[in-house]
Amino acid sequence: MNPQVTEARPRDREATRERILQAARTLFGEQGYEQVTVRMIAAAAEANIALVGRYFGSKAGLFGAVLQGEPTFSRLFDGDPETLARRLAEYAAERMRHPPDSPILRTLERSAGHPEIHEVVRERLITAVLKPLEARLSGPDAPARARMAAAVFLGIGAMRRRVGPRDPTPADVDRLTAVFEACLAG
Amino acid sequence: MNPQVTEARPRDREATRERILQAARTLFGEQGYEQVTVRMIAAAAEANIALVGRYFGSKAGLFGAVLQGEPTFSRLFDGDPETLARRLAEYAAERMRHPPDSPILRTLERSAGHPEIHEVVRERLITAVLKPLEARLSGPDAPARARMAAAVFLGIGAMRRRVGPRDPTPADVDRLTAVFEACLAG
């Protein structure tokens, strides 16, 4: 009769794996794929370098695992369709000032370059952002409209990172609302 | 036996420098800062690696020289202010399908990550895009409005690179026109 195996074993594969995953989530979100090294992740997770390879195969595999573990944006898109544009605008306005609270968008904002993660980034952007939004749009051209709204999101983040943060004003939110309404208009 | 296939090039500091610059312009625009190596640039320019360091100090210095040499977007912004949004929309719609014709935007679209070029990217984005557009806007909040329009540009490019190209439809152009009108509305 075993006691519960879930608690505080000194050697715990699952816990170590989780520490690595969590460290990677944080670091990738903060600095993007290429700026973060496997050694940094291992150090932050207080795990040995070789374990990263052992549990995730490769750096790209770990990156994929991070992205797969992130939730979609369905919550943001849920609610009254009439006020969807406004909610998106408020969220985007906050993105002028601060990086996304969600690691997934932080990670997607950065890490454009590397070819080896291109596919997983693309897949995750589609399933976590485009498809959920698209599903909530009525009328024609839903994919195109969702894509354009997502483009605005990415663009806002790109400007913040490249030019600098900006405190969103009420006028900014109004403008963004109009922008998203234009994006989503059927 | 062949006589020399490659005819000797006269020694010309300025011409060599220009070849390197031109090769860098092309490669950075095609692949972004971090994907391009100094050796690739030297090979494309048919110049020795060391000359890159000699003439431009460093890879980042060369990148800065490329960006400094690019024209601004004033031409796109000139013309009837009434139809500015439409012109921007047509340009942006083309960006859904193809990378920018101008190396500067291609370069700015990519190369987000590297800290060592952050400053020159920022500076160039401001002086080549934001300021010229801002100068053509009347009414309040011109910087904020220009910034938002620029964000849409960057976002469109980001979506093309990450998700894939899209053939813009007339409806896309209409939507984008409305988006830019919302961005630029005073």
Add this chain to the structure above:
DNA sequence: AGTTGAAGTATACGCATGTTTACTAGCCGC
């Protein structure tokens, strides 16, 4: 208790990068 297998470790491999050094050779003014 002793064996065993996996978790964890230390270290090195192979490679690519940006950069620098020591050298060669061609052009120009004399």
Add this chain to the structure above:
DNA sequence: GCGGCTAGTAAACATGCGTATACTTCAACT
């Protein structure tokens, strides 16, 4: 002609990367 400045070259340097290997340690099960 020729000497010297300098464009151009070849090679190495130093570093950091992701990954792989061989070893050690420890906990669980017979």
